[in-house]
Amino acid sequence: xxxxxxxxxxxxxxxxxxxxxxxxxxxxxxxxxxxxxxxxxxxxxxxxxxxxxxxxxxxxxxxxxxxxxxxxxxxxxxxxxxxxxxxxxxxxxxxxxxxxxxxxxxxxxxxxxxxxxxxxxxxxxxxxxxxxxxxxxxxxxxxxxxxxxxxxxxxxxxxxxxxxxxxxxxxxxxxxxxxxxxxxxxxxxxxxxxxxxxxxxxxxxxxxxxxxxxxxxxxxxxxxxxxxxxxxxxxxxxxxxxxxxxxxxxxxxxxxxxxxxxxxxxxxxxxxxxxxxxxxxxxxxxxxxxxxxxxxxxxxxxxxxxxxxxxxxxxxxxxxxxxxxxxxxxxxxxxxxxxxxxxxxxxxxxxxxxxxxxxxxxxxxxxxxxxxxxxxxxxxxxxxxxxxxxxxxxxxxxxxxxxxxxxxxxxxxxxxxxxxxxxxxxxxxxxxxxxxxxxxxxxxxxxxxxxxxxxxxxxxxxxxxxxxxxxxxxxxxxxxxxxxxxxxxxxxxxxxxxxxxxxxxxxxxxxxxxxxxxxxxxx
Numbered sequence: 451x452x453x454x455x456x457x458x459x460x461x462x463x464x465x466x467x468x469x470x471x472x473x474x475x476x477x478x479x480x481x482x483x484x485x486x487x488x489x490x491x492x493x494x495x496x497x498x499x500x501x502x503x504x505x506x507x508x509x510x511x512x513x514x515x516x517x518x519x520x521x522x523x524x525x526x527x528x529x530x531x532x533x534x535x536x537x538x539x540x541x542x543x544x545x546x547x548x549x550x551x552x553x554x555x556x557x558x559x560x561x562x563x564x565x566x567x568x569x570x571x572x573x574x575x576x577x578x579x580x581x582x583x584x585x586x587x588x589x590x591x592x593x594x595x596x597x598x599x600x601x602x603x604x605x606x607x608x609x610x611x612x613x614x615x616x617x618x619x620x621x622x623x624x625x626x627x628x629x630x631x632x633x634x635x636x637x638x639x640x641x642x643x644x645x646x647x648x649x650x651x652x653x654x655x656x657x658x659x660x661x662x663x664x665x666x667x668x669x670x671x672x673x674x675x676x677x678x679x680x681x682x683x684x685x686x687x688x689x690x691x692x693x694x695x696x697x698x699x700x701x702x703x704x705x706x707x708x709x710x711x712x713x714x715x716x717x718x719x720x721x722x723x724x725x726x727x728x729x730x731x732x733x734x735x736x737x738x739x740x741x742x743x744x745x746x747x748x749x750x751x752x753x754x755x756x757x758x759x760x761x762x763x764x765x766x767x768x769x770x771x772x773x774x775x776x777x778x779x780x781x782x783x784x785x786x787x788x789x790x791x792x793x794x795x796x797x798x799x800x801x802x803x804x805x806x807x808x809x810x811x812x813x814x815x816x817x818x819x820x821x822x823x824x825x826x827x828x829x830x831x832x833x834x835x836x837x838x839x840x841x842x843x844x845x846x847x848x849x850x851x852x853x854x855x856x857x858x859x860x861x862x863x864x865x866x867x868x869x870x871x872x873x874x875x876x877x878x879x880x881x882x883x884x885x886x887x888x889x890x891x892x893x894x895x896x897x898x899x900x901x902x903x904x905x906x907x908x909x910x911x912x913x914x915x916x917x918x919x920x921x922x923x924x925x926x927x928x929x930x931x932x933x934x935x936x937x938x939x940x941x942x943x944x945x946x947x948x949x950x951x952x953x954x955x956x957x958x959x960x961x962x963x964x965x966x967x968x969x970x971x972x973x
Contacts (some may be wrong), residue, residue, distance in 0.1 A: 458547065459472060466737050472755075502657040505684070509524060516549070521721075553580065553642035556582060567579075639709035647721045648698035651694035654680070674825075688730070699726040701759050778866055791847075839853040841876060848872055852872060
């Protein structure tokens with residue numbers, strides 16, 4: 451490696467995009483730097499598998515660039531422990547190699563983007579910011595689709611995206627005649643369906659050195675650790691996971707995408723945590739795979755195997771990535787940094803201690819949290835309608851909810867976590883993301899899962915001592931916020947049903963809910 455370079459280029463841990471224009475040609479005057487940073491391990495308490503996955507993927511990306519002939523410095527926590535933060539580290543290497551230019555890709559988290567922008571403004575050398583070249587909608591185009599404080603229709607956005615990028619289109623009309631097949635994608639997983647669940651595609655990446663490094667630097671983490679990491683850490687493994695999804699999961703993905711179970715399959719295997727989901731979110735959010743690559747391959751596979759894969763399966767998957775993922779990012783950047791302070795429902799109760807252990811008698815929450823701690827993963831309905839629903843109807847403080855979600859999931863980066871949690875899940879934004887609060891009683895859980903059958907609590911009861919806590923908490927939540935939701939056409943029927951209850955019933959339910967909230971750590 452030379453002693454001086456013309457330019458220094460920074461690669462962040464979620465910018466592992468081998469297709470970026472930076473790497474289209476080699477330049478001996480350019481030095482790349484990718485670094486494990488103490489500041490990135492402490493802003494929340496992360497799942498140990500999340501930290502290992504990012505650090506291992508960064509190391510793999512650095513090695514791949516080096517093997518391709520690029521000059522790269524890969525710094526571990528051992529190398530960066532003497533620096534207070536990222537700007538101090540960058541200034542050191544800018545001076546050390548006497549570079550004349552500093553290049554960086556726009557960070558996808560507001561916190562990091564602000565930090566890098568402020569740092570670049572202090573430099574006397576040339577600085578240049580690039581886009582990550584990952585998303586369908588470029589940074590400069592986001593303002594054309596999203597406005598601060600305004601509610602946008604995800605469905606309308608999704609249709610525009612389908613048309614603009616010619617995805618599942620037949621001329622100007624949607625392929626199959628319908629834009630959205632969600633009504634076909636809400637099936638409960640029955641006992642006879644468990645045999646259809648494929649064995650999850652998991653890897654055995656050696657992260658023992660990273661675990662030792664985390665211990666050596668006293669990095670505080672949560673969750674179960676293993677020296678063999680199951681998550682993909684390079685593009686090749688990510689593509690392998692994509693192929694597994696197409697081959698083994700796609701035929702039933704849409705049908706059972708909202709389903710939940712804690713039952714073992716007929717062969718006694720632990721497959722219920724993965725079901726038919728792709729689990730590609732870490733590969734996407736770290737940019738080892740592009741959304742375009744994923745969508746095009748899924749559609750290509752569908753066309754090759756249309757005799758056993760219906761359009762509803764594919765459309766449901768495309769909607770999550772082309773629609774929801776891009777939509778959530780637009781909401782994030784249109785509303786930051788104010789979005790982090792929104793608390794429309796004035797939630798302020800402390801997060802129960804069992805969110806960090808799964809030690810609760812509520813079977814649905816026990817399973818969703820325990821699974822999250824074991825695998826750093828839960829699918830979207832578990833996040834929204836199990837853990838998220840409880841936090842919503844119990845009025846849990848949004849800062850604590852955000853920190854839990856941002857820390858516990860391997861794919862969690864603030865641009866995707868915050869609007870999903872504070873917006874969709876907790877309605878803290880007052881309706882910017884969702885048209886209603888996604889509150890539910892135990893009836894929804896019973897409808898979409900088999901959790902309730904073996905639960906300590908009784909899902910059909912509301913006021914008794916052994917009644918499902920979700921039932922009373924749901925009605926208490928709706929009654930407490932009647933001023934906000936009574937005129938919403940999507941919740942008007944709920945209040946009509948509430949008014950049908952006698953005053954005595956209503957008071958008994960409210961008393962039960964208040965009792966539950968007083969002993970929330972013991973549920």
